Amino acid sequence: AQKVTQAQTEISVVEKEDVTLDCVYETRDTTYYLFWYKQPPSGELVFLIRRNSFDEQNEISGRYSWNFQKSTSSFNFTITASQVVDSAVYFCALSEARIGNQFYFGTGTSLTVIP
């Protein structure tokens, strides 16, 4: 079973629109960590955020915000006022404390921001 599901394979938005990338995870652990990574067209993977399972407070960083809801096992990522530079593939990932040493990545959401 997929531990991390990113149901949106591709999304296209027009510049300045807001966009939300969905991430649903599955775990039986009470202690776990969630991550978002960005992969721009150049190919490198860039860390965006880490959230542990005990911290459900939403986070905002500039135009980026993350909504963590344990009740729905979701960790969604919103980009406000999207820009062309936001075009990338975004990966959500889960790491479980009990097993450790393994990150489970979703299949990624490819975001295209149209100027």
Add this chain to the structure above:
Amino acid sequence: DAGITQSPRYKITETGRQVTLMCHQTWSHSYMFWYRQDLGHGLRLIYYSAAADITDKGEVPDGYVVSRSKTENFPLTLESATRSQTSVYFCASSEFLANTGELFFGEGSRLTVL
């Protein structure tokens, strides 16, 4: 600059040949990982290492061999390359226990097996 570097960045080889992808990190991170990225599959863990001389299988280890004689190096070897191993390979490292710290990735190695 400190960081994690992979070589080669691009490699074309033929079926049956042995290929080694190199990974070097300068942070002295304990944990190192090899992932492959394929369309529709995201990133899948091949092997990981918790320290020098300690390695373990990930999700898709078949056809791959790793070693870690030094903390800073974690080479990945395809002993007899197959076309299904055509992929982009990412090396990563982590300072803390892997389940608490983020992964720092190399730039990737694009391997084509003909």
